[in-house]
Amino acid sequence: MIKLDNLTKVFYPGTVNEKIAINGVSLNIKEGEIVCVIGSNGSGKSTLFNLISGTYPLTNGSISFNDIDITKTAEYKRAKYIGRIFQDPTMGTAANMSIEDNMITASTKGMKGLKISLNNEKRKQFSELLIPIGLENRLKDNVGLLSGGQRQALTLLMTVMSSPKLILLDEHTAALDPRNADIVMDLTQQYIVEKNLTAMMITHNMKFAIEFGTRLIMMDEGKVILDVQGDEKKKLTVDKLVEIFRNIKNEEFSADEELLNV
């Protein structure tokens, strides 16, 4: 489905602030895979998502989607098949508009025409879709009045409604309180299974990353340092994962020490 070939992103090249955020990442994600991405802060997880969705241009490498090269495709064009949910619940919806207006804007992807699509039939549909998140009677309320959890749940619903082929979830429950985080995460799992979505999800919850999804990727300093799937993934435990991470870090650390000793 999506193929990342030797992705590299360097911020501020040629300056003192130069930072290699992504260092030669190659991945091939097949249709129906649910990939959990873990890694410490600054390991390049979010940058990787920004490169896939086209927010930043690549420094080197290429991305192809269903065998079509999209390396130079603009973000808004990629958005037609790549859906994305951010950590910040305010990023996915327009606060100054009502829930129904937000939903009608999300119901079709791409440039809109001079048609008035919002009618009572649509309102009924929306209201049914909103039942699981308890907003079925608030179609005319402004989204700005909703709580963070409600907004993120609405964003999720809107993203699923526009039926993207790949969905990127960038720690989308991290800014929510535990109860709302659970609700949104349950909905996420439900939608992914129901709609048979291909998904990539950044999470800090190792236990969750092991239990959920078909593949687990660990990133560190802009590289993929662990990539497991299938039976191998099922056998993982949190302790093992931490151990693997420590081992890899220690190797690097000792290598650095050797260099310093020389």
Add this chain to the structure above:
Amino acid sequence: MIEGIFVDGLIFSIMVLGILISFRVLDFADLTCDGSLATGAAVATMHIISGGSIFIALVLAFLAGTVAGMVTATIHNKFKIPGLLAGILTMTMLYSINLRILGNKANVPLLRIETFYTILPEKLSSIPSSVAVLIGTLLVVLFVKTLVDVFFRTDLGLAVGALGGNEQMVISQGMNPDYLKLLGIGVSNGLIALSGGLLAQYQGFADANLGQGMVVQGLAAIMIGEFLFHSNRISLITLRAVLGAIIYKTLMFFGRKYGYLINITPNDFKLLTGILVIASLWIAKSRTQASNRAAKKNAILRTQKGEEAND
């Protein structure tokens, strides 16, 4: 007399609708207005003087304004400079262009020429001319307002609205924000220029300095309107902008009429308008603060009650 205030306010309200689209709907601080109002006046005046029809003159004024707005949007999109600066650039350039349109004159009169405001009393001769003028202008404003309302209920209009609320969302929905800005700022300045085209005919001349300080006046009208009532429905948002425009013009009328009593002359109006905008901002801010304080107080009360219940 009272009809005069209304006509003045109604013509002004079309410009206010344009400013509403850029400042409120798109959240784009567009200063092109100061230039495009005069562009509309100049284009309409020159077309009428050269013997063209009044209707076509207004259409041309709208189109000229749209192009001006699109220039601002293009400068903003292509060079990634803030909308404010892009608007100032276009506004400055428009000053020269407006003088060109007016045949290198700063002021072109529309005397002894048939205009919208001389035709109206002729066509509706059974009623007093000032009422005929008022009815004609009201119809134009209703027509424009309805078009704006319908546009912002279409899928495309909603997308423009979403752009003002959250640009990332528009991108995520697969739309090019650059096109939407081009369209939104274009329509906004089209309306402003249309207002200029009517204004020139009403006051009987086109002036290269017509637009000076208009953005601030428009903002003052929008803010007055926002005090009237609260709504997220576009038809009511445009209605309160129109009402705000009329109230603003009424205030200015009384300022002109009775201002001498407290030693205020029309020269002071720009200062007063600015103070009016600042006062509106201040009142709006203290209102939000008051409602936040009330909400906080209620929340504390609720939690205390909850604790008592637990005890």
